[in-house]
Amino acid sequence: MIALLRRDLALAVRAGGGFGLGLAFFLIVVTLVPFGVGPDGGLLARIAPGVLWVGALLACLLSLDRIFALDWEDGSLDLLATAPLPLEGLVSIKALAHWIVTGLPLVLAAPFFGVLLSLPLEGYVPLTLSLALGTPALSVIGTFGAALTVGIKRGGLLLSLLVLPLYMPTLIFGADMARRGAEGFDWSTPGFLLAGITCGVIALLPFASAAVLRVNLR
């Protein structure tokens, strides 16, 4: 399993691997929003948590179809399915690799991007924490969507439509946690709910992803 993780990370950072794609998209969204809504610092500060969360979610969505599509095209998905690795382990490692390549850079970059949106000072800790708690769920749910659409040419649109409703709870509680933090309220309740959703999908969805992958490989 470690070998698979190492290979996926090595592939991501090499030429054409797609590392930084999500981060670049996130940067573009965050820099364009102030130009779009105008130079009103108060308004920007109010919408900053929501914009940062929507930007992170869309950046995550952008790279989902690569999770299985590349391995499907060159035949290595068939070979991995016959390897000693259980498929549940395979999809968990794929989700972890996706999070390290896409989610983790977003978490680390979010405080710097918050400055661009004049996020209030007390909002930085809850924003970073909410992204750290929420982005693993985005990767795990996205892996489920990618497993559902593996083998479909240009399945990206279908994948987005399938995954977006499943992303809603994470977005609602994540953005709420960041917003309450920025406004100086107690943000523990949405934080706990967000952490609960993430723990739940990490525990349950790999089994569903492995099951649909098994059907799609037939």
Place this chain on the structure above:
Amino acid sequence: MELSVENLGVARGGIAILEGVSFRLRAGEALVLRGPNGAGKTTLLRTVAGLQPPQAGHISLDRDAMAYAGHADGLKSSLTVAENLRFWAEVFGTSDISSVLTAYDLLPLADRRAGNLSAGQKRRLGLARMLVTGRAVWVMDEPTVSLDTTATALFAAAVKRHLDAGGMALLATHIDLGLPQATTLDVGPFRAKQPALDDFDEVFL
């Protein structure tokens, strides 16, 4: 160890292709599948390898005994030859890749990116993967495609060594590999009779 397949029925896309396939492979034996295109050789191999469940019948060995090689080699073009092979060796829990590189004459290419290899060299690397799996039954689909005569001889020698060491091989190929242990099975006679569609199925076709 023995692989016995009894009364196997396979389907592709919900349509039965072969039925009543039975054969038996003892340690050190190879079976070559023959049949025209579309006869169901690939589907039969995928079923034996455990990638899809059989419609009917029984396969005596578990999928953990099989090593499968399909039409695609499963290579990552941005990794080098040695990295590709080492990855599969780690997945299957074996470690020795240098002897495998020698067996398919890949040692001079070890540090070359897989994306820069020719079609025949890629195929050799794909076949070399079978040696690092350490599994008893090789299930291979058209293994000699795009190989030249020298590489085909290397492949035949590798299969022969595998059989001599007590392994088994199930191959779909039209080339005579010169293996004395090999028997041939024509899948043509096992073609499934198309069952009449009922109204419910027709709705989806």
